[in-house]
Amino acid sequence: KQEVTQIPAALSVPEGENLVLNCSFTDSAIYNLQWFRQDPGKGLTSLLLIQSSQREQTSGRLNASLDKSSGRSTLYIAASQPGDSATYLCAVNLNYQLIWGAGTKLIIKP
Amino acid sequence: EAGVAQSPRYKIIEKRQSVAFWCNPISGHATLYWYQQILGQGPKLLIQFQNNGVVDDSQLPKDRFSAERLKGVDSTLKIQPAKLEDSAVYLCASSLNQLDQYFGPGTRLLVL
Numbered sequence: 403k404q405e406v407t408q409i410p411a412a413l414s415v416p417e418g419e420n421l422v423l424n425c426s427f428t429d430s431a432i433y434n435l436q437w438f439r440q441d442p443g444k445g446l447t448s449l450l451l452i453q454s455s456q457r458e459q460t461s462g463r464l465n466a467s468l469d470k471s472s473g474r475s476t477l478y479i480a481a482s483q484p485g486d487s488a489t490y491l492c493a494v495n496l497n498y499q500l501i502w503g504a505g506t507k508l509i510i511k512p
Numbered sequence: 513e514a515g516v517a518q519s520p521r522y523k524i525i526e527k528r529q530s531v532a533f534w535c536n537p538i539s540g541h542a543t544l545y546w547y548q549q550i551l552g553q554g555p556k557l558l559i560q561f562q563n564n565g566v567v568d569d570s571q572l573p574k575d576r577f578s579a580e581r582l583k584g585v586d587s588t589l590k591i592q593p594a595k596l597e598d599s600a601v602y603l604c605a606s607s608l609n610q611l612d613q614y615f616g617p618g619t620r621l622l623v624l
Binding site for chain 1 (some may be wrong): 518552553554555556558560568575601603605610611612613615616618619620
């Protein structure tokens with residue numbers, strides 16, 4: 403059974419720092435992996451999607467990497483801003499269904 | 513391109529009452545998903561439709577939850593009767609190819 407784990411569950415850093423969020427999964431037979439952002443009480447915004455054949459994807463200050471063999475993905479956020487404060491969730495697509503982590507709650511302190 | 517629409521955005525009801533949520537997917541997306549997200553957890557898939565047929569409803573509590581997608585477009589999710597533990601955000605998503613999903617803003621339900 404596929405399990406997705408995100409560590410840490412919460413993270414608080416000063417504004418301007420670079421940071422890394424981690425996601426691990428147990429079954430490497432995935433189609434893709436997505437990182438989402440969720441603001442309190444709101445829906446999900448897709449940030450980056452990495453296909454199983456890819457190693458990384460970049461969008462602005464965000465960079466996501468994927469290592470299928472070790473079952474790991476990281477989301478790197480450069481030069482963090484208070485507006486980056488949110489919960490970040492990763493999800494793997496296994497057999498056309500998304501399996502989710504519980505998320506990392508990120509707080510960027512001004 | 514319009515995104516996934518959901519209504520209502522918020523709903524407060526008392527336990528044992530009924531409630532219904534509505535979702536309008538992105539035009540042309542054959543696959544529609546309903547998720548339940550309890551505070552502090554990742555979303556849990558309740559039901560997946562392909563056009564108007566059910567693909568997976570293994571985690572839908574069928575004694576109280578029902579969902580339909582009669583014409584293969586809009587969908588409704590109903591809870592009857594509601595329990596306190598149903599308090600959550602209900603998310604609708606749609607997909608063209610089942611490889612990436614687009615999410616609506618969600619409906620936040622509070623059961624008192």
